[in-house]
Amino acid sequence: MPEAKNNQPQNKKSAPVPQTDASLGDDKATRNFVFAMIAATIVIVIAGGIVLYWLIGNYIKQSNKNKAQDQTITLLEKKKQDIAALKPNYDAIKAPGANGKSQADSILNAMPIDEGFRQFVGMIENMSQKANVKVASLSKPSAAAGGSAPAAGTATTGAALASGVQSSQVSIPVEGSYDNVIAFLKETENSSRVMDFVSMSISNIKGNVSVSPTFKIYWQAAANIEPTTEDLK
Amino acid sequence: MNIQVNLLPEARMHKLRNASKKKTYATIAGLAGGIALAAIIVFLMLQGFLTATYAANNNKINSLNKELESSKPMEQEAATLQNNLASFYQTNKNRTYVTRFFTNFFKMIPDFVKIDSVSIGGDNTVTIAGTTNSFADVSRFANLLEQYNLNYLPQPDLDRVAIFTDANFTSVSKDTKTGKTTFSMTFKVDQDLLKKQAKK
Numbered sequence A: 001m002p003e004a005k006n007n008q009p010q011n012k013k014s015a016p017v018p019q020t021d022a023s024l025g026d027d028k029a030t031r032n033f034v035f036a037m038i039a040a041t042i043v044i045v046i047a048g049g050i051v052l053y054w055l056i057g058n059y060i061k062q063s064n065k066n067k068a069q070d071q072t073i074t075l076l077e078k079k080k081q082d083i084a085a086l087k088p089n090y091d092a093i094k095a096p097g098a099n100g101k102s103q104a105d106s107i108l109n110a111m112p113i114d115e116g117f118r119q120f121v122g123m124i125e126n127m128s129q130k131a132n133v134k135v136a137s138l139s140k141p142s143a144a145a146g147g148s149a150p151a152a153g154t155a156t157t158g159a160a161l162a163s164g165v166q167s168s169q170v171s172i173p174v175e176g177s178y179d180n181v182i183a184f185l186k187e188t189e190n191s192s193r194v195m196d197f198v199s200m201s202i203s204n205i206k207g208n209v210s211v212s213p214t215f216k217i218y219w220q221a222a223a224n225i226e227p228t229t230e231d232l233k
Numbered sequence B: 001m002n003i004q005v006n007l008l009p010e011a012r013m014h015k016l017r018n019a020s021k022k023k024t025y026a027t028i029a030g031l032a033g034g035i036a037l038a039a040i041i042v043f044l045m046l047q048g049f050l051t052a053t054y055a056a057n058n059n060k061i062n063s064l065n066k067e068l069e070s071s072k073p074m075e076q077e078a079a080t081l082q083n084n085l086a087s088f089y090q091t092n093k094n095r096t097y098v099t100r101f102f103t104n105f106f107k108m109i110p111d112f113v114k115i116d117s118v119s120i121g122g123d124n125t126v127t128i129a130g131t132t133n134s135f136a137d138v139s140r141f142a143n144l145l146e147q148y149n150l151n152y153l154p155q156p157d158l159d160r161v162a163i164f165t166d167a168n169f170t171s172v173s174k175d176t177k178t179g180k181t182t183f184s185m186t187f188k189v190d191q192d193l194l195k196k197q198a199k200k
Helices: A002-012 A021-094 A103-110 A117-131 A178-189 B010-069 B072-093 B099-108 B135-147 B191-195
Strands: A165-171 A174-177 A195-204 A208-220 B114-120 B125-132 B164-174 B181-189
Touching: A021 A103, A021 B010, A021 B072, A103 B072, A117 A178, A165 B072, A174 A178, A178 A195, A178 A208, A178 B099, A208 B072, B010 B072, B099 B114, B099 B191, B125 B135, B135 B164, B135 B181
Parallel strands: none
Antiparallel strands: A165 A208, A174 A208, A195 A208, A195 B114, B114 B125, B125 B181, B164 B181
């Protein structure tokens, strides 16, 4: 009986695998297969990851492009509606009034898209005739000279100009009676085109007055309607 | 009492274990490949869908642009009119009105002073240059300027307040041959006089 007890642990040991050619070959084939599968899995994960990374990148890029298109379409459709709504007002503004001038003409006369010096000369001529003063010439003082009066060219009207508004100075020598010169200055104050007084040199005050006021005139270039960019929402 | 009897020979069991191992690894590799392939197919399909939508949207944008192209001159002019009207409003609001200033200034110039030039700065500062007969006249003129509309020539159409203040000389010089004294000075002018349009 004691011998039987001693034999029990020995029975639990697994029986050795017979080291035959067939079993050894099967072990080797299994090992190779496992290595091949592990290698294949690694290759699949790496290659698949790279392809997916590229595809996801492209997907996000394309998705943003489409989103930008959606925004563009929304904006273009809104613009189309706005333009349709604008048309009647635009036609009304462009329609000539009783004096043959449209409201658009009046706006561009008050704030031209360029210096408009020729029109300005005509306007000054009308004013001088109304005020009964003599205007001998119109000149643009150079920036370095700063006009004929002290501090001319450096003087400003104080308020900051709206963005895009440009200005230049014009000297207008005027001769006439005191009342007529004042009337001429009043004409400049009431002109449709803004003329800001900058400075004035005076030759004579008693009797016939000779003055040379310098004014600042303004203009603004045509609006830029080229497409702009904005951040993708 | 249960008795376990191994009916398979050890060699056969070993073979089955190897086969099971192979199956497990093959399944893992297959699953990885299948998942990767499925994901690639899904993203390719999405990409295709997005590309097709992009092309359709592009056509729509082109047609909208074409429609809007015809109204571009109107758009350009309307934008210009709007901008220039806004700028005109701004510059007109800040316009300087000088006739009231000159009417009052010329009224107060005494006989012994000849004014040669006047300029008005943005902060309502007036700079003048002129000629008198003596230093004393220059000083008198400065006093009269500050007293104008108070104790000197009060104006019926103005409140009795000083409208020319802070008179300061920037230069005074005397020509010894002719005796003429030239001066330049600055003073402040009540901004209401410059910024508000005179009553017609």
